[in-house]
Amino acid sequence: MSSARAPEDTRALEAEVASVRFHDVGKSFGTSSRGGTRTQVLRDVSFTVQPGEIVAVVGPSGCGKSTLLRATAGLDTATEGSVTIDGSPVRDIDPRCAVGFQEPRLLPWRSITDNVALGLPRKTPASRGRKRVAELIELVGLTPHANHRPGEVSGGMAQRAALARALARNPQVLLLDEPFGALDALTRLKMQDLLLDLHRQDPTTVLLVTHDVDEALYLSDHVIVLGRPAPGEPAGIVENIEVDLPRPRSREDSDLARMRGHLLGLLGVDTTAH
Amino acid sequence: MAGLGVVLPLLVLVAWHLLSTTGVFTPIQLPSPSKVAAAGIELMRRHELWQHVGISTQRVILGFVIGSALGLVIGALIGLSRWTRILAGPTIGAIRAVPSLAWVPLMLLWVGVGENSKVILVAIGAFFPVYTTVAGALKHVDHHLIEAARSFGIHGIRLFTTVQLPAVMPSVVSGLRLALAQAWLFLVAAELVGASMGLGFLLTDSQSNGRTDRLILAIILLAILGKITDALIGIFERWTQRRWGTAPAAS
Numbered sequence: 001m002s003s004a005r006a007p008e009d010t011r012a013l014e015a016e017v018a019s020v021r022f023h024d025v026g027k028s029f030g031t032s033s034r035g036g037t038r039t040q041v042l043r044d045v046s047f048t049v050q051p052g053e054i055v056a057v058v059g060p061s062g063c064g065k066s067t068l069l070r071a072t073a074g075l076d077t078a079t080e081g082s083v084t085i086d087g088s089p090v091r092d093i094d095p096r097c098a099v100g101f102q103e104p105r106l107l108p109w110r111s112i113t114d115n116v117a118l119g120l121p122r123k124t125p126a127s128r129g130r131k132r133v134a135e136l137i138e139l140v141g142l143t144p145h146a147n148h149r150p151g152e153v154s155g156g157m158a159q160r161a162a163l164a165r166a167l168a169r170n171p172q173v174l175l176l177d178e179p180f181g182a183l184d185a186l187t188r189l190k191m192q193d194l195l196l197d198l199h200r201q202d203p204t205t206v207l208l209v210t211h212d213v214d215e216a217l218y219l220s221d222h223v224i225v226l227g228r229p230a231p232g233e234p235a236g237i238v239e240n241i242e243v244d245l246p247r248p249r250s251r252e253d254s255d256l257a258r259m260r261g262h263l264l265g266l267l268g269v270d271t272t273a274h
Numbered sequence: 275m276a277g278l279g280v281v282l283p284l285l286v287l288v289a290w291h292l293l294s295t296t297g298v299f300t301p302i303q304l305p306s307p308s309k310v311a312a313a314g315i316e317l318m319r320r321h322e323l324w325q326h327v328g329i330s331t332q333r334v335i336l337g338f339v340i341g342s343a344l345g346l347v348i349g350a351l352i353g354l355s356r357w358t359r360i361l362a363g364p365t366i367g368a369i370r371a372v373p374s375l376a377w378v379p380l381m382l383l384w385v386g387v388g389e390n391s392k393v394i395l396v397a398i399g400a401f402f403p404v405y406t407t408v409a410g411a412l413k414h415v416d417h418h419l420i421e422a423a424r425s426f427g428i429h430g431i432r433l434f435t436t437v438q439l440p441a442v443m444p445s446v447v448s449g450l451r452l453a454l455a456q457a458w459l460f461l462v463a464a465e466l467v468g469a470s471m472g473l474g475f476l477l478t479d480s481q482s483n484g485r486t487d488r489l490i491l492a493i494i495l496l497a498i499l500g501k502i503t504d505a506l507i508g509i510f511e512r513w514t515q516r517r518w519g520t521a522p523a524a525s
Contacts, residue, residue, distance in 0.1 A: 073425055093427055105422035109440050109518040118436070119426055169426060 017051040017205055018086040018096055018172035020072055026080030026234070027067045042067055043234035045081070047224055049173075052203040056216035059226030060267065063235035065209045069175050072207060073097045085173060095121070098171035102178040104158035106150040112161045113137065113146045119168030136164040139201075140194065156187035160194065167198065176208045180215065188212075189251075192219055196247060213263050217243055217256050225266050238266055305487040310494070313487035327495060330461055330472040333389070334503070337396025338457040342450055344397070345404025349449075352405075353412025353442075354434070370402050374456075375463050387468040392461070399460030400453040407449030411442040440518040447511045454507055458500050473499075 025045040030038040042064035049055045057065045070076035071083050074093040083090045085097070098119065106115045113133055120129045137146050140160040142153075150158050159179065166174060176195075180188040192215060199206060210216050216223045220243060227238040241263065245255060287307055293299055294306040301309070317323040351358045352366070377398060385391035415438050423437045465474020473492045480488035 075421060075425055093424060093429075095427060097425075099422070099425040101418070101422060103418060105418050107419060107423075107437065107440070118423070118428070122427060165426075 016170070016172050017203065019051050020049040020173055020205060020207060021084045021087075022047050022068065022081070023084070024081035025068065025071065025078045025083060027064055027071075028079045040234040042078075042226075043080075043236050045226070045237055047222075047237065047240060049205055049207055049222075051205055053222065054199060054206040054208065054220045055222045055224060056208045056210055056220035057224045057226060058210060058213060058216050058263070058267070059235060059238075060228075061211075063226045063228065065226060066177055069099075069177050069207060069209050072173065073099045073175050075099070095169075096172040097175055098166035098169040098173075100159075100163055100166045100174070100176040100179040102181050104150065104155070104162040106158055106161055106165075108150050111147050111149055112142055112153065112157075115150065115161055116164045116168050119165035121169060133164075133168060136167055137161075139167075139198065140164045154187075156183055156191065159183060159191065163191075163195070163198075167202075171204060173205045173207065176206065178209055178211060181211060188215070193248075195219065200247075213260055213267070214251070217259055217263070218249055218251060223263065225263065227266065227268075302484060302486055305490065309487045310490050313485070314491050317488070317491070325471055326473050326476050326492075327499070330465065330474070331499060333392050333396055333464075333472065334454075334457045334461050334499075337393045337460070338400045338454055340393070341397035341400030341457070342404045342453045345401045345449070345453065346408055346446065348401075349405040349408030350412060350434075353409040354438070359409075366405070370406070374398055374402070374460065378463060378467050381464075382468055392464040392469070392472075395464045396457045396460045399456035403452035403456055404446070404449040407445045407452070408442060411445035412438060415441045443514045443518045447507070447514055450510070451504065451507055454503055455500070458496065458503075462496070 022045050025042065026040065027042040028038050028040040041062065045064075045068065047055075057068060059065050067076060067078070068083075071078045072085070072090060072094070074090050074097070085094065090097075106112075107118070110118075116133045116136055117129060120132065124132070134143075134146070137143055140163060142157060142160055142164070145153050145157060150161070153161070159182075163179070179195075180191045183191060195206075196219065206220075208216070208220065223241040223243060225238045225241065226235045228235045241259060243256075243259065245253065249256060290304070291307050294301070294304045294309075305313075314323065317326075348362075348366070352363055353359075374395075377395060381391040381395055385394060419437055419441065420433065423433055428436055461472070462474040462477070465472040466478055469475040473496055476492040477489060480486070480492065
């Protein structure tokens with residue numbers, strides 16, 4: 001599904017970047033036996049995220065976007081098919097992944113520093129951990145607020161702290177579930193640039209679920225569009241759009257604008273109305 | 275400003291003095307404050323006052339510590355595990371539905387009138403407030419926080435100490451507050467029924483001897499002791515707020 005890039009030349013030295021492969025993934029809810037009601041929300045989803053790529057998943061609400069992401073993290077399981085990271089299937093909470101949620105989900109009684117430290121891998125030596133946490137806080141621009149508690153900083157800052165916490169895990173795959181969805185428009189744009197900045201310095205594989213078509217096109221190498229073929233039927237991939245433009249991109253780029261129209265059309269928004 | 279809290283007790287004291295000395299109440303109904311103070315001094319001279327206060331405080335502290343510790347452990351088991359909730363929840367609920375003082379005769383029969391029966395009763399009184407608040411609060415810990423912690427590989431006892439326990443700390447403290455009040459309530463109940471020492475005994479003994487001055491003294495002592503022990507919980511509460519509070523550190 002995905003274009004075969006040649007990542008070997010640039011990533012040979014950075015082995016800690018993984019590919020993610022979805023193979024005929026499906027998800028159903030409800031009881032399966034004795035004729036109980038069983039609703040299938042997702043069917044036959046197959047695509048591959050190459051090491052170091054940013055891939056966005058868009059689609060209407062309730063089509064199972066988050067299910068894909070949660071199945072990769074091991075927080076949820078697919079009822080059909082498999083999710084593999086570098087060829088090995090995801091079974092439980094996967095140590096190769098880190099998740100950024102729509103809400104910051106920081107522990108309100110811990111300082112920003114102590115929250116970021118929660119993301120550190122289990123066996124990190126204390127002194128190295130402290131240094132890494134300070135680095136990450138610096139990287140997301142929160143050094144002046146390192147000792148504040150989540151309730152004392154803005155929503156955007158809390159979300160940056162959550163991003164730093166995810167990066168503290170040193171993930172091979174970064175999973176972001178509508179990470180900027182709850183932020184105001186301006187903060188959202190800044191966060192997108194921050195994410196690209198972090199990705200340029202340390203090109204982790206990123207899987208991003210979003211509602212925001214502009215965000216998907218601005219950030220990602222591929223946009224996976226999910227949709228239902230007919231109302232009531234399970235969702236599947238409608239199109240896998242390759243965004244073959246170098247980053248950083250201009251938000252006013254004419255190619256992006258054209259893709260945006262096409263993408264919105266796929267999602268059922270009529271862009272010719274005005 | 276905190277000194278203003280003393281104004282009302284002083285007014286009560288003045289009113290009490292006036293009511294008892296102007297003949298509105300007979301000395302048997304309401305002895306004057308000075309008589310009550312004299313009764314206290316007399317008991318002190320006879321080394322009985324400290325005996326009553328000491329043994330009552332000891333029973334409350336022992337019963338409170340045992341009861342609330344059990345309440346915390348069993349409340350955590352019920353609140354965290356669906357299986358223990360299904361298995362033991364209804365039984366504990368039924369035991370809780372028994373008006374707790376109904377246990378008094380049974381305790382006297384089984385354990386006798388000694389120290390153990392009183393400490394057990396106080397422990398029963400302290401158990402339920404802690405149990406109920408802890409079990410209830412654990413069920414309502416923000417699932418988002420638990421899931422986020424799980425996604426970082428935190429589970430089991432570490433999940434409990436990192437997320438769940440700090441999250442329910444305010445409930446634990448209010449449970450302990452209630453438990454302490456219950457502990458004093460049960461102490462007096464236990465000592466009223468069968469004791470040869472303690473403030474509850476002082477109450478019944480004074481009643482049957484017509485010593486209203488001692489009776490009032492016992493009530494005042496219970497108020498003071500209740501307030502002091504509650505203040506200790508208050509210190510613990512402020513410590514937990516500094517440690518786990520969501521409010522800014524400078525409060």
